Structures are given as structure tokens and as C-alpha cells.
Amino acid sequence: MDDIDDELRRLFNDDRLDVHVTPDATDSVVRGANRRRRRRAATAGTFAIVALIGAGVGLTQLRPSEDDSAGPLMPTSSSAATTTPPPSVSTYTQTVTVTVDPPTGSQGTTQGGSSTPKSSRPSTTSTPPKEGSPGVWGKLALGMSEENALKTGSLTNPGEATGSACRPYAMQTNLDSDAVLISPARGIVRIKMPSTARTSKNIGAGSTVAELKAAYPGATENGSELVVQMTATPRWAYVFDSDGTVVTAARMRLADQDCPGA
Structure with missing residues (x-):
């Protein structure tokens, strides 16, 4: 152990192992340290600038632009001015009135001179002629x-x-099988009036004989018939059948006719 201590002591005291420092060594060390500090500071500043730039770019990308925020939320005056208003719509309403089985007037026909034929009892579609017609x-x-x-097209x-x-x-307006009687020589010699028809003086089936004579004072009796002659050309007459009290049927008959039972 002592030998080792002595050897170490001898080496430490050997001048050849001394490190000789130059006079400007201290200044060189100080300058080197300063250079290292400046480099570190520059590097740190560069990193800080890069970080700030990156953060700024990120914020710019995250923040919506003025155009993006204002466009969809706030219409401009020009777009409002050029907006075309929706076309106006007009509604047209048409009312159609349909009259079914209109009531008969005082003459036994509808207002306007006709009545609507019914399925069970057809009626006239013509105004009865007046005297002289x-x-x-x-x-x-x-x-x-x-x-x-x-x-x-009136016959069937x-x-x-x-x-x-x-x-x-x-007839289309009177389904009686012999409503119209036609002579080959004289043409139509008889037209039976529908049971709902009335003459121009409101006489027809259902009228009393007294009412008939009051309306036609010139009526003549021929058995159960009452005949009212009309002054027209060709000459013709109203012929009313009665039961002695009430008119049961009425017809128009040509004066110059050749059909039995007309």
C-alpha cells in the first residue's frame, strides 16, 4: 500500500505532467461561452418566431372569413333588389246551377214555356197555342x-x-202509343196533349167542366166531348174529354181530317 502512495506522489510532482495555460486562455473560454449563449439565444428566438408564425397560421385557418360569415347570414342590398317576387295566382270560381223537375207555372208549363218530362209521366215541352194560332x-x-x-225526331x-x-x-213527350195520328192524305190530324199540359187559358186534365166553359164560352158539347174551335189556318180545334164534371183528357185535332177516332 505504501508503495502505491509513493508512486502516485511521485507522478503528481512530476513537472512533465503539468498543463501549461496560455495567458489568453481565460479570455478564450469567456468568448467561447458567450458565443454559445448567443447561439442558444438565437436558436431559441428562431424557434419562438416559428412557433408564433405557426400559431398565427392556425388561428387564421380556424377563424371564419368575413365573406364566409356575412354571406349566408346577411343578404346584400343588391341581392334583395334583384329578387323576383313570386307570381300572383288568380282563382276563378264558376257556379253551375242545375234545375231538376222545376215547378210548373200557372199555365201547367215551366217558366219559359216548357216542363221537364218525368219518367213515369212525360209532360209537354211546348207552349200550347192560343186562339188564332x-x-x-x-x-x-x-x-x-x-x-x-x-x-x-219527335215521334217514336x-x-x-x-x-x-x-x-x-x-211522342218523346207523351209515351201514349197513339199520341199522334197521321193520315197519308192529311198529314198529322191529331195530337194528344200530355196529362200535365194546360192550354193558354189554364185548362187541361183535372179542370172542371165549369172552368172550361168559363174560359171558353164558345165550347160546344158532343157527348162526352167539349170542342173549342180555333180561328187559324189550317182550321183546328181543342177537344176535351170529360166525365161530365171534370176534364179527363185534351187533344188538338185538325178540322179537316179523315181518320176515325181522331
Whole structure:
């Protein structure tokens, strides 16, 4: 152990192992330390600047721009001025009035001179002629030929011709099978009035005989018939059937006719 201590002591005291320091060593060390501090400070400043720039860029990207915030939320005056208003819509309402089975007037026909035929009891579609007027009923007229009568479309269901060749027909407004009687020589000689029809003086089926005579003082009786002659050309007459008290049926008859039972 002592030998080791002695050897170490000898080495430490050897001048050859001394480190010789130059006179400006201290200044060199100080300058080096200052350089290292400046480099560290510069590096730290650079990092700080980069960090600030990065943070600024990030905030700029995160913050919405003025255009983005104002565009969708606040319309500009120009867009409001150019906005086209919605087109106006007009509503048109049309009212259609449909009259079904209108009430009959004082003359037994509807206002306007016609009544609506019913399925169970057809009625007239023509105003009864007045005294002095031709014997016309709808499109049919006393004395009209069979050919012309068929062209009117008013006749239906022709019957068998009788021995005198007179042919009966029903009418669109009177389904009686012999409502119209046509002579091959005289044309239409008889038109039966529907049971709901009335003459221009309000006489028809259901009227009393007294009412008939009061309305037509010139009426003449022929058995159960009451005949009222009309002053027209061709001459014709109203013929009313009655039971002695009430009129049961009415018809228009050509004065110059050749069909039995007309």
C-alpha cells in the first residue's frame, strides 16, 4: 500500500505532467461561452418566431372569413333588389246551377214555356197555342206530312196502320202509343196533349167542366166531348174529354181530317 502512495506522489510532482495555460486562455473560454449563449439565444428566438408564425397560421385557418360569415347570414342590398317576387295566382270560381223537375207555372208549363218530362209521366215541352194560332206542338204541327214529322225526331214507336191507313205514333213527350195520328192524305190530324199540359187559358186534365166553359164560352158539347174551335189556318180545334164534371183528357185535332177516332 505504501508503495502505491509513493508512486502516485511521485507522478503528481512530476513537472512533465503539468498543463501549461496560455495567458489568453481565460479570455478564450469567456468568448467561447458567450458565443454559445448567443447561439442558444438565437436558436431559441428562431424557434419562438416559428412557433408564433405557426400559431398565427392556425388561428387564421380556424377563424371564419368575413365573406364566409356575412354571406349566408346577411343578404346584400343588391341581392334583395334583384329578387323576383313570386307570381300572383288568380282563382276563378264558376257556379253551375242545375234545375231538376222545376215547378210548373200557372199555365201547367215551366217558366219559359216548357216542363221537364218525368219518367213515369212525360209532360209537354211546348207552349200550347192560343186562339188564332196554328195548331203547333213542339216541332209538330197539324197538317204536317208523315215524312216531315219523322224528320223532327219527335215521334217514336210507330204503331200499325188502321184500315184507313192512318198510323199512330208515340211522342218523346207523351209515351201514349197513339199520341199522334197521321193520315197519308192529311198529314198529322191529331195530337194528344200530355196529362200535365194546360192550354193558354189554364185548362187541361183535372179542370172542371165549369172552368172550361168559363174560359171558353164558345165550347160546344158532343157527348162526352167539349170542342173549342180555333180561328187559324189550317182550321183546328181543342177537344176535351170529360166525365161530365171534370176534364179527363185534351187533344188538338185538325178540322179537316179523315181518320176515325181522331
